[in-house]
């Protein structure tokens with residue numbers, strides 16, 4: 375933590391920002407971060423607020439353009455992957471919003487509040503200065519690879535009859551997914567998949583002592599964006615999968631919802647290709663077993 379003049383905790387937020395600006399060694403995001411933790415004067419609360427607000431803003435902020443695209447079929451329907459089906463209705467979207475808000479408050483909020491004590495236990499840092507961009511990027515790349523592997527095997531297990539009925543069935547309510555359906559899942563599934571997002575940074579932090587909360591928040595944001603885009607139902611000429619050949623995206627995950635078996639990974643395609651579980655006609659063309 376960079377030493378700054380210790381202000382009175384009665385000062386308004388902007389006054390904290392002014393005090394933070396006195397330290398010219400901090401970048402402006404670091405100044406705001408320092409001001410945030412100083413204003414709240416309770417690190418568990420400060421981490422909880424920033425994490426929950428970021429989660430909500432990113433989720434609904436990223437889903438909004440997809441909902442607008444669904445409402446404008448004359449412009450966007452030609453990019454829809456399952457273009458033989460109508461886009462989701464306003465009622466489908468509203469059902470998802472209500473369910474997801476309930477999941478966020480009942481399941482995710484308690485986990486977010488618990489995150490700060492777990493982070494301290496595992497030796498993660500959360501005060502300024504922030505880590506170097508190269509370290510942040512390398513750690514996030516590792517989290518994507520680890521989460522994708524965990525997701526592949528857990529998701530494949532969730533398609534086993536008893537587990538499917540008890541845990542995963544809710545997520546398959548929509549055979550033609552849309553943005554807001556990304557986190558439409560049972561509380562148990564939300565918890566199990568959430569472990570794949572929060573455990574890699576905690577473990578790496580415990581082992582190396584060099585993981586920062588800003589890296590975790592950036593990773594969570596990118597993982598959310600990946601999940602929402604994978605459920606969007608749209609494939610554009612500029613979609614990421616056309617730039618990164620092993621990136622799954624909506625084109626990949628849509629086939630999972632459409633054909634029900636195969637394409638179990640979250641971000642990448644290689645686990646399904648190696649394990650012979652590519653879904654639909656693409657899997658058949660590769661000689662993969664569609665029952666797996």
Ligand SMILES: [Zn+2]
Pocket residue numbers: 529533542546630
């Ligand atoms: Zn599934």
Ligand SMILES: [Zn+2]
Pocket residue numbers: 545551605627631
């Ligand atoms: Zn899905």
